Amino acid sequence: MLLVELSPFQYAFAFFALFLGGLVKGTVGIGMKAISLGLLATVVPLPVAIALLIVPGITANAWQVLGGGALIASFKRIWTLLLACCVGVWLGAGILVIADTRLLTIGLGVLLGTYAAYALLAPKIPSPRHREVWMSPIFGALNGLAAGMTGSDVIPGVPYLQALGLTRDALVQAMGLLFLTASFAIALAFQQKGLLDARLAVSSVLSTIPALSGYYLGEKVRKRLPEAQFRKVLLFSLLLLGLYIVIRNTL
Secondary structure (H helix, E strand, O other), rough: OOOOOOOOOHHHHHHHHHHHHHHHHHHHHOOOHHHHHHHHOOOHHHHHHHHHHHHHHHHHHHHHHHHHOOOOHHHHHHHHHHHHHHHHHHHHHHHHOOHHHHHHHHHHHHHHHHHHHHHHHHOOOOOOHHHHHHHHHHHHHHHHHHHHOOOOOOHHHHHHHHOOOHHHHHHHHHHHHHHHHHHHHHHHHHOOOOOHHHHHHHHHHHHHHHHHHHHHHHHHHHHHOHHHHHHHHHHHHHHHHHHHHHHHHHO
């Protein structure tokens, strides 16, 4: 069999999770991986959920990176963060191989809930200023470590990037670079550590179909729904999903 072995229900739920993640990203520009990964982790093992999202993550974020106009400037600003992220992913994937995946799934729930709470509260984070030269690698490594262990690549990287004072377009592109780098690093680390075989790779490629279908529909929905209200509903849902993952794996 060329695809990863899942039950019909798991396949149907995975299709729904990937489609919904794409729909959310197409509507508000964020949240595809968080939503899809959070939902997938409730029905399949965490390493499988992370692997399934590798190719959809690369595809969606490559689109985001190439769609901006500040690629070179953004890369020059955060290249040390990106490099450290790759190292962190490598270490995190090594922990995923030997650790209790139930505990790491709880960690995913905590990260999703933390991100949702942060985005809802939108606290003002002071700029690192002259400390950026040494803080960028630290935050990059921490972000990569979390991504390698749980698949979540938003905390603490996104709040740190928002604190840099980038323009809106540069910030969107910098986040896209971070997510794209993490996705590539996860693919390489998972393959080297035996977490990504041929069946999972093919399944991940096919996962782009529901994800991009949702993304296309989301772009249509964006024109009809108030984005701010939809974003709040998304974040509250993500917060509840994170809590559910934590509770489900601790009881």
